Amino acid sequence: MDTAERLSVLQINVGKRCNLACKHCHVEAGPNRTEEMSREVMEACLRLLEENPFATVDITGGAPELNPHFRWLVGECAKGCAHVIVRTNLVILLEEGYTDLPEFYRDHRVNVVCSLPHYTAKNTDRMRGEQVFRRSIEAMKRLNEVGYGQEPELVLDLVYNPGGAFLPPSQTAMEAEYKEHLLREYGVSFSHLFTITNNPIGRFGAFLERSGNLEDYMGRLYGAFNASTLESMMCRFQVSVGWDGRLYNCDFNQAADLPMADGATIFDWTGKPMAKQRIRFGKHCYACTAGQGSSCGGATEGV
Ligand code: SF4
Numbered sequence: 001m002d003t004a005e006r007l008s009v010l011q012i013n014v015g016k017r018c019n020l021a022c023k024h025c026h027v028e029a030g031p032n033r034t035e036e037m038s039r040e041v042m043e044a045c046l047r048l049l050e051e052n053p054f055a056t057v058d059i060t061g062g063a064p065e066l067n068p069h070f071r072w073l074v075g076e077c078a079k080g081c082a083h084v085i086v087r088t089n090l091v092i093l094l095e096e097g098y099t100d101l102p103e104f105y106r107d108h109r110v111n112v113v114c115s116l117p118h119y120t121a122k123n124t125d126r127m128r129g130e131q132v133f134r135r136s137i138e139a140m141k142r143l144n145e146v147g148y149g150q151e152p153e154l155v156l157d158l159v160y161n162p163g164g165a166f167l168p169p170s171q172t173a174m175e176a177e178y179k180e181h182l183l184r185e186y187g188v189s190f191s192h193l194f195t196i197t198n199n200p201i202g203r204f205g206a207f208l209e210r211s212g213n214l215e216d217y218m219g220r221l222y223g224a225f226n227a228s229t230l231e232s233m234m235c236r237f238q239v240s241v242g243w244d245g246r247l248y249n250c251d252f253n254q255a256a257d258l259p260m261a262d263g264a265t266i267f268d269w270t271g272k273p274m275a276k277q278r279i280r281f282g283k284h285c286y287a288c289t290a291g292q293g294s295s296c297g298g299a300t301e302g303v
């Protein structure tokens with residue numbers, strides 16, 4: 001039995017609403033989704049954080065900024081944890097009511113992780129919608145202006161996703177390409193690039209089925225299985241809280257509707273030290289073990 005033994009990351013998914021509706025989204029997020037984490041569930045997450053020594057809190061969505069309690073949650077997490085990650089789609093930072101977020105993130109020393117599926121407009125817009133690339137670059141400039149990607153303690157990471165049913169290229173090589181291209185063409189810089197393998201669930205899974213590519217893609221994942229990624233699979237060291245308080249081993253299991261085996265919620269755990277958790281696996285897990293490995297923090301091989 002595989003268990004998560006050294007839980008160091010508390011991931012909190014605050015809802016499925018998003019200002020975008022990307023083709024590859026495993027969460028199937030979009031403007032019409034209404035699932036949203038309540039303040040009560042967030043308070044339970046904060047109690048868990050107080051009682052257990054998590055090194056990292058990772059706040060995600062949807063577009064997490066759209067949750068009405070988002071800023072309060074970030075502020076409280078930053079009081080209790082030195083490393084707070086927020087996953088943003090960048091373009092939300094240009095929307096009315098959200099333009100001061102770069103300063104807010106800076107003031108709370110948030111590690112901003114931004115999805116930018118490719119460094120060209122054509123490839124990014126094909127996955128995310130028209131003009132998304134141009135607006136993402138504008139948002140990156142705002143983040144650079146307040147010090148992100150410039151000062152060592154203001155970390156701005158980008159996330160690459162393949163534009164179809166193939167595995168990501170080498171993370172190291174892709175990071176060099178992104179850095180060179182984005183600086184030369186747009187004058188923007190960032191800290192690290194994470195390459196993430198598209199998981200065959202959610203909207204991407206539906207696309208694979210519709211296009212008759214699911215079997216081929218799964219065959220590609222099985223064929224690229226790399227045993228050396230097993231020790232660093234992210235489910236070994238994180239717990240992921242869904243918008244309604246249910247607990248999962250990771251965000252992909254949330255999307256696949258595979259809650260932790262005992263069906264626990266955040267309210268069951270609050271007030272107790274965390275025990276070993278059994279990890280629930282499915283076929284989608286092969287996306288984490290193919291090639292150089294994949295996780296919310298990018299490639300896992302050798303990590
Ligand atoms: S991939 Fe990210 S930005 Fe795109 S719809 Fe999903 S949550 Fe929103």
Ligand code: SF4
Nearest residue numbers: 234235250252285288
């Ligand atoms: S998808 Fe599977 S292998 Fe990947 S982190 Fe989640 S449980 Fe672990």
